[in-house]
Structures are given as C-alpha cells and as structure tokens.
Amino acid sequence: MQEHKPLPPKAAERFLCWFLKTELLEEVLGDLEEKFYHTLHKKSLVTAKLSYWYQVARYLRPFALKTFWSKHSNQFSMYSHNLKIAYRHIGRNKTSFVINLSSLVLGISCALLIYLWTMDELGVDKFHEHNDRLVQVLQNDETPNGIITEAYTQGILAKTLIEEVPQVEKAVSVVPYEWFEGEKLLVSGGKDKIFSARNQFAQQDYFKLFSFDFIHGSAEQALETPGQVVITRRLAEKLYGSHDVVGRSLEWIHDEYGGLYNVSGVLHDLPVHSTQQFDAVFHYDVFLEENDDLTGWSNSSPYTYALLTPGARVDELNASLQGFLENKLKRPGQRLFAQTFADRYLYGRYESGQVDGGRIAYVKLFSMIAVLILLVACINFMNMTTAEATKRIKEIGIKKAIGVHRKSLMAQYIVESMLITFIATLIALSLVYFLLPAFNVLTGKNILFSLDPTLLLSIFSILLVTGFVAGAYPALYLSGFSPIKALKGKIDKSNTAQPARRVLVIFQFTISTLMLVFMVVISQQIQFIQAKNLGYDKENLVWFTAGVPAGDDKTEGLSEIHLESLLQALKSTPGVVNASNFAHHMVGEFGTTTGVKWPGKNPDKGMLFVGISAGYDFINTVNIEVKEGRPYARSFKTDHEKIIFNEAAIEAMGLQDPLGKVITLWGDKREIIGVTKDFHVDALYEEIQPTFIKLDTDEFAPHIMVKLEAGQETQAIDRIERVFKQFFAAGMPFEFKFLDDNLQQLYAQEIKMGTLSKYAAGVAALISGLGLFGFANFTVNRRIKEIGIRKVFGATQGNVVYLLLLDFTKLVLIALAVALPAAFLIAKDWLNEFAFRVSLDGWIFLGTGLTVIVFSWAAVGLQTTQAALLNPAESLKDE
Amino acid sequence: MKETRLGEFEEVILLLVGILGDEAYAFKLSEEFESQTKRSVSIGAVHSTLNRLSEKGFLTSEMGGASPERGGRRKRIYKITALGERILSEARDFRVSLWSQYPGFAGG
Structure with a gap:
C-alpha cells in the first residue's frame, strides 16, 4: 500500500455533502471516488481533481438536491402567513397604504435621483488611468487684495520639476483653450472649410499623463514635433468628413500661431466627465516660440500638470515645493502648491491660498x-x-x-x-x-x-x-x-x-x-x-468676434481701418443702436494690474485695478453712466493717451477734482478725461473694484458689442450677419451671443x-x-x-x-x-x-x-x- | 399517468443496464456509455436518468456490494423490470417496422 494515497478534493466532497440528498450520499460518493481513481490511473492528479469537481457540479440537478425550503417547514409557513397578513392589512386600510406608498415612492425617487447626480459629480475627472498620481501645480500670488490662487504657472516649470523635484516622474505644460480668453480660434481643413475650434497647446507627454483614447495614432507618437497636431473625432469629421485623417494637413488661421500642421493623431470624443475639453492639441513649442518671455520665472501662462512617482504623496511634493519659487525668483510673494488633479472639480475654491471647498x-x-x-x-x-x-x-x-x-x-x-x-x-x-x-x-x-x-x-x-x-x-x-x-x-x-x-x-x-x-x-x-442694476444696461446687447478679413492674405490679421469700417457699417444697419469693439465684455472677463501710479500714491502699497480695454462708443453702447468729464470720442485725436476711471477707483486713489489729473499706467502718462459711475465686472460674489477703461481700437480688442433696438432683435441679427459675411473671409462662421446669456452662465x-x-x-x-x-x-x-x-x-x-x-x-x-x-x-x-x-x-x-x-x-x-x-x-x- | 415514451438517451441507458447486468450502477454505466458511443457524459446525468426511469417503473434498484476503490461504500445496482423490457422491445419493433417500410433498405 502506498503511504500517501491521493484523495479526492475535500472541498468538493464537502460541497456535495451540503447540497446532496442524504439518501443518495453513499452511492454517489462511491461512484465519484471510483471515477476519480479511474481518471487518476490514466491522467494526472490535477486532471482527476478537476474532473471530480466537474462531476460534483453536474450533480446540481433537481432530483439530487436537498430540499432547503420545505413547504411544510415552520419558517416557510410563517413567512407566507406574514405576507398574507400584510396583504390583508393593506386591503383593509387602503388610505394609509396609499399614503405610505406614495410618500415612500416620492422619497425613494428623490433619493435615487440625487444619488445618481452625486455619483455623476463624484465621477468627474476620475477616468484617467493614473488618476491617483496626477496632480496640478497651482500658484499663490500675494496681491494687495490678499492671496490669489491661480492655475497659470511658469512656462519652464514642468521641465524644471522633472529635473529638480524627486517626487515628479513626468510633468507637462499645457496652455488651455481658456488662456485665449474667448478669442475665436479658427482652423481649416481645406478651401471654405473654416470652423472655430478649442485649441490648446501641450507637451508630448500630455497623452501619457491623461488617458484620452486614440482612434488613430498613439500617445507615444503623437506630438513628437512642433509641426504636429492631435484632434478629436468630432473636429476631424467636421473638417475632413471622416476620422481616419492621420497625415492630413490642418491650417490654423491665426496671426501668431497660424500655419499648416500635420495631423498625428485622432482622439475619441472626450468623455463628458472630463473637465478638460478641447478640439485640437498643438505642440507647446509653437507657443513658446511666440512667447519667449516664458523662458524665465517671472511670467505665467501655461497650466502645469505632474505625474507623481509611484508611492509618492501629494504632501511630500508640497514639502518639496516649499520655497521653490522664492529661490528661483530671488524674492518672496509667489508660492507653488500641488493639488490632486481629480480633486480640483469638487474642491476648486481657494481662500487665502488654501483649498476651501467648492462644488463639494x-x-x-x-x-x-x-x-x-x-x-x-x-x-x-x-x-x-x-x-x-x-x-x-x-x-x-x-x-x-x-x-x-x-x-x-x-x-x-x-x-x-x-x-x-x-x-x-x-x-x-x-x-x-x-x-x-x-x-x-x-x-x-x-x-x-x-x-x-x-x-x-x-x-x-x-x-x-x-x-x-x-x-x-x-x-x-x-x-x-x-x-x-x-x-x-x-x-x-x-x-x-x-x-x-x-x-x-x-x-x-x-x-x-x-x-x-x-x-x-x-x-x-x-x-x-438678475434684477440688480449692474451699472450698465445688459438688455439687447449682442456680441461676436471679428473673424479673418475677406481678401487673400488670411494671416495678416485684423487691421484698425478694417475694424473701424466694420463698426461704421454696423452703426448704419437698421435695428442697431450702437456698436463698439472691446477686449473684455465685463461679465467675469477683465484684466487686473497693479501697474497704476498716481500723484500722492504710497509707493510701498500696491493696489489692484481692474482694466477694461474697449473702443470708442463702448461706454455709450453698454450705457455706463458718465459722472464727470466725457467718454472717448473720435473727434479728439489723442484719446489713446487718456484714461477713464470709475468712482471706486477715484475714491481709492483719493484724488480730488480728478479731471485733468495725470496718472501713469504701465509707465505711460495718461490724463484722466472722465469718471464713470460704478459698474459690475464680476459675479456678485465680489465687491466693485477700482476700475479703469482704456481705449483700444485695434486687434487687441477684437470683439464687437452691438446694442440692438428693442423689439426687432431677430431681423437686426440677420442684417448683422450679412454685414459680417461682407467683411470677413468666406466660410467664417457667424457666432453671436447675448450678453445676458453670459450673465446667466456666471450664475x-x-x-x-x-x-x-x-x-x-x-x-x-x-x-x-x-x-x-x-x-x-x-x-x-x-x-x-x-x-x-x-x-x-x-x-x-x-x-x-x-x-x-x-x-x-x-x-x-x-x-x-x-x-x-x-x-x-x-x-x-x-x-x-x-x-x-x-x-x-x-x-x-x-x-x-x-x-x-x-x-x-x-x-x-x-x-x-x-x-x-x-x-x-x-x-x-x-x- | 407517468410518461411512458422513451427518449434516445433513456433508451441507450436502459439497454446498457441490460448489457451490464450485475455491474449496472451509475459510474459503470457512464463509462460504458462513453466507450460505446464515444460521447462523454457525467455521472450526474446518468444518475438523473436512472432515477427518472425508476420513477417510470422501467427499472428497479437495490444496494449492492462495497469495494475498496469506492472507499468501502456500497453501490446501487439497477435491473430492468418486465415493464422496462416490454417498452424496449416495443421501441425496437417500432423501429424495425419503420425500417421495413423504407424502400431503399428493404432488402438490406
């Protein structure tokens, strides 16, 4: 006899004993064991064991199963009794049943809907493969109004992080579409096929950090050289009518970044759960070439994303970032910190440099x-x-x-x-x-x-x-x-x-x-x-962005003369009350600067000003009330050297009789020619800031604001579209927005x-x-x-x-x-x-x-x- | 009334019970089925059919002897009843009568 005779698997036997009718147990166990040794004789032990399991599983048949729920058992009859009583009870008390049921239905539906919504909110930006290691580096700026947290960071930050910070495995600089601040970006896939697109710049590793799926091309090959571009399926189909377009050329019509690019990858349409939404990704070097001030540490433009090394934690990275920027800049006031990328959607509010809730x-x-x-x-x-x-x-x-x-x-x-x-x-x-x-x-x-x-x-x-x-x-x-x-x-x-x-x-x-x-x-x-007087009249204001001028040379850009003749044409259009060009439409869009100096200013104390750049007639078009002085006018040839402030600014600067006083903006002397009443430029979360309006009549203020006559908006817009088609290249889409809708979006x-x-x-x-x-x-x-x-x-x-x-x-x-x-x-x-x-x-x-x-x-x-x-x-x- | 018709698998199992005689128990039957038909079958499937045939009254069974390779457990030996034999021969006669009406094979 052998010492260790192999035995059928114990677990399988136990399982069989659990479900098999007791009276069948002896014969079945016997049969299966015979089968086991029979198989073992011919094949390996593993096969025999597996076959035993198989045979056991094949005994899961009605005739062989134990009766677990005997109809005569006490439990079963009690449960059926309880159900019967419940049913009869319901029948006897229909009113209370209906009340119970309908309140539970309402309650549960409500809870379910909220649950679905919550899950959806929690799922935003969590689909990336390296989700747990993805961070975004943000910047805290000390300003006179307190610490402001912003996402824009230095142009060489990503590169430096990889070289100098041990917790960073990869990092990329990304110039998001938002950086263009509403400027219309136009791409073309051939003659007359011009569409506006959301373009962004990114370094090659972008697609290795973020998991956007490629249909054609791959994360490894895309964006290898500055001449390449990656587009989404939707844009590819708009431009070329199909999505298999790797190798085709795409033209970006732009005075700085314009030119022909080679499509090196096509992405599936971006998931709705992505906060990063774009149509095309260009190479970051294209951007750097035009913005050579970004090779230092003093200017900020791109977003910086980093991939932590496996095992590294965000707080470790934050410890490494302590004093990082101060060292580079050789002065205090700016600090970096990292936040898990996926957290930004829910925890996107910052208070004095710290994360302070948000959508959560x-x-x-x-x-x-x-x-x-x-x-x-x-x-x-x-x-x-x-x-x-x-x-x-x-x-x-x-x-x-x-x-x-x-x-x-x-x-x-x-x-x-x-x-x-x-x-x-x-x-x-x-x-x-x-x-x-x-x-x-x-x-x-x-x-x-x-x-x-x-x-x-x-x-x-x-x-x-x-x-x-x-x-x-x-x-x-x-x-x-x-x-x-x-x-x-x-x-x-x-x-x-x-x-x-x-x-x-x-x-x-x-x-x-x-x-x-x-x-x-x-x-x-x-x-x-919605009813609050914003300091201007938001009704019947429509705005759109000037396109590429009609004519052969598309890259020349918008000239001042062209802009002026467009404005004149618009003004003579029936149904249009007034028109002006602008850079900031004031609904959450404006510039800020500390570069204002005035006589009597305390040189140690900075003050943050809101700056609005706009053309002639802007103040009249949006109906901002002028308290003293006059708005900009064409008849004065030197208005480009003047400035207009709001009341809050005059008060903050402490100027008496402001008209005629001279201040300095970014080093240039400017005479104050007007003071307006206060108006809002931001959501009503914020107080009214000291604000100036600066005259810009060239392509720096490329949007057009049109005040329509009440009652005939639709006809007027049709006519404006005709003017638009006259002035701009064929195929340019005319996309307009009511300013009121922008306001609604803000809230x-x-x-x-x-x-x-x-x-x-x-x-x-x-x-x-x-x-x-x-x-x-x-x-x-x-x-x-x-x-x-x-x-x-x-x-x-x-x-x-x-x-x-x-x-x-x-x-x-x-x-x-x-x-x-x-x-x-x-x-x-x-x-x-x-x-x-x-x-x-x-x-x-x-x-x-x-x-x-x-x-x-x-x-x-x-x-x-x-x-x-x-x-x-x-x-x-x-x- | 119990169903008294035979399915193909049932018929084969019933015949095998007759062929194996004293050795007609679930494991042997499944082995014999596999070697005769070259089709694999689980012991559970055979057991279930044996059970059904017994319920229809075509088979009887009793516990037989134990053997060491079964871990000393007894086996259930099946035997064809008179009713089972009659059903089998009816099934055969039916087939033969069908074959005899088939012109292409009439002589064969």
Missing part, C-alpha cells in the same frame, strides 16, 4: 437633503403604522397568547415594511427612469440610467435601510404590548406612542420648513442678482441649485403634508365619538373644527419655532458668499411660516370638517 458643498448639501427626504417618508410610515396599531392589538394579543416570540412579531412588521418599501422602490425606479431626461435638462448633466452593479447595490441598500428604519419603530412598539392588556383592549388608554408620534410630526415639519425657507432664500437671491451653478432645491423642498413638503393628512385621518376617526358627544351637548361645528385644528396647529407651531431660527442661520451663512445679497427680511420667515400653517390646515381640513358635520346620531348609534 453642494454635493454634501444634496446628499443630506436626500437622506432627510427619505427620513421624512419613513416617518410617515412609522406614524401610520403605530397609529393603526390600535386596530391590530387583538391580533398581537392572540399571537402572543399562543406563544409567538417577540422576535418573530418584530420580524413580521419588518417584513411588512420591507414589502411596502419593495413595491415603492419598483414604482420609484420606473418613475426615475421616465424623469431622468427632464432631470438631465434641469441639472445640465448627461446621466444614463443603467442598472449597473453599483446602482443595484445602492438601490438594494436604500431599500433595506428604508424598510428597516420605517419598520423598526413600529416593530419595537407593537411587539412590546403585554398580551393581557392587548386582549383586554387597554392599550388605547396608556397610549405610549402618542407623544412619540407628535415628536415625529414636529420633526417632519421642521425639516420641510427648513427646506422651504432655504428654497425661498435661494430664489430670492437669484432674482436679486449657472446657483440657478441650477435654486431649481433643484425648489423641487426638493416641494417633495419634502408634499410628503409631510401626506403624513399630516394620514395622521389627521387617524386622530379624527379615533375621536369621532368624542365629537359626537360634544355635539350632543351643544358644541357648534365651529367649536369642533377649532378643537381639532388647534391640536394640529400646536405641532406645526412647535416645528416652526425650531425650524425658523435654524433656517435663518443657515441662510445667512450661505448668503455671506455674496458681496451683494438680499436682506433676510422677516417676511421671508413670516411668509414661510404662514404658508406652512395654511398648508397643514389644508391637509387636515377635509377630515376635520367631515367630522364636524357628522350627525352625532350616526357616530354614537353603535355603542
């Missing part, structure tokens, strides 16, 4: 709202179930008397609530499915509804948690009855759940009131922003949040209302005899209504007392972000409070009136 605040806020709404829906369930407990006391008493454990009673109620939650989840899922397109429009997202494992898992956990939370309280409460009291029906008198139910109702109304106030404040603020986030919070508050209020309706229904039913007796003794209908309403109103009043002060604090905190904000008037709170009270009356009114109208003979006859 909204993500957290809405997650909280989702949980609260779900909780409010669960409370409805708890309330309705415990309220109806009185009707089920006998059932519980009998069950307990015949020896049912408390545990299985609890299981029964949990099963019941799970059942309802399950039905609610199914309805909510289909609701979400149909609402998703509208939700996408509302949130500006592109969320797809696919039941992937994560979503299923989270739906399942929402279901379990909701079912449990909703069922736990009734289960604990109902199962705790003593059987004797229950059978005698004495529970009613010592109704311990009554105060708890009241607390729950108060809690519900507190949450709804909080949300309502917050919603009102947000929409007030949004209205305030897009707030407007979206405002709309979302409206819906959320509406749903919360609706659910609470449903809850109160159900609660009233129950209370009134219980007191029907009392009301009957009161009426017999002479109470009027008014007395009865008053009695009942008072009861509910007390609850609502307590909720208001809790909610309103809390809401005040939260709203105040939110509004603090804005430099210009609505005042938190008392009427907002008063109004919301009154609305909530009236709403609650509406919810309980029906039953109350019915009860008061009921003939006492009806209610008292059967005792």
